[in-house]
Amino acid sequence: MAKAKLLFGAVAFVVVVGSCNNAMRDDGDAGTRAASSSSAAAQVAAAPAVAPAVERAVEAECVSRDVVYYGEDTCHPGGELVPVARVVDGNTLELGDGRVVRLLGVQVPDGDACAGPGATEFTRALVEGEQVKLHVEPGVETDEDGQFLRYVQYAESTDSDGLPMHAQDLGNEIVLNGWGKPVDDQANATYDESIARASGIAEYRAEGIYAPPCGSPKVYGDDDGNGVADWDEQVYVDTPDVNMPDGALTGGFCSRKWWC
Numbered sequence: 001m002a003k004a005k006l007l008f009g010a011v012a013f014v015v016v017v018g019s020c021n022n023a024m025r026d027d028g029d030a031g032t033r034a035a036s037s038s039s040a041a042a043q044v045a046a047a048p049a050v051a052p053a054v055e056r057a058v059e060a061e062c063v064s065r066d067v068v069y070y071g072e073d074t075c076h077p078g079g080e081l082v083p084v085a086r087v088v089d090g091n092t093l094e095l096g097d098g099r100v101v102r103l104l105g106v107q108v109p110d111g112d113a114c115a116g117p118g119a120t121e122f123t124r125a126l127v128e129g130e131q132v133k134l135h136v137e138p139g140v141e142t143d144e145d146g147q148f149l150r151y152v153q154y155a156e157s158t159d160s161d162g163l164p165m166h167a168q169d170l171g172n173e174i175v176l177n178g179w180g181k182p183v184d185d186q187a188n189a190t191y192d193e194s195i196a197r198a199s200g201i202a203e204y205r206a207e208g209i210y211a212p213p214c215g216s217p218k219v220y221g222d223d224d225g226n227g228v229a230d231w232d233e234q235v236y237v238d239t240p241d242v243n244m245p246d247g248a249l250t251g252g253f254c255s256r257k258w259w260c
């Protein structure tokens, strides 16, 4: 009898312990799932917090540079100071160490194209034999020919110690003076905007690619693009019974002024 009690007690102990182990496993699994779930939630919650930190780092790097960009809100990391040995063409520079750099964000006529020689001379006058600063577009290194793609800043003047100051963006100056056009596929919206503004000014001036025989400048007020300001052009009203607002003309040529 005592042996039977002992056996029953041992079986009961095993059942209780086994049940307890199962419960612990269940709790453990649940705990693992909960931990995993909360970890995933933490990652999701943490993800947005990472980006602003990176943006702050880039911003800090930009504002610490001593380069003054034509567009004040433009930011390019870098700042390598290099001598320009030779200007190859309007947007291609050979550096003192033999590297060849092509300007990012602008396209310029080749040396043998119309306006090409003028573009080369424009760039040569600004930077050949001078020190310039190279700035990078993150993720952009070389073109298909192995030329380094860089933004280039040059010094517009020097301080009392002869140190360069007030750097200007070479690509922006080229476009502003009519020797090139923007390339808007460089994944830098701020820079693209700045260059586009320069181009919008240049295309109304008869300089570089907008001067005969290479091209012609736009005319202010010429929304229909026929080369004559819309308020100055003559339009033909070919329907005799069309009355002008003041009844001055019914059919024929009419200058597109206030009465047309």
Ligand SMILES: [Ca+2]
Binding pocket: 221, 222, 223, 224, 225, 226, 227, 228, 229, 230, 233
């Ligand atoms: Ca017109």
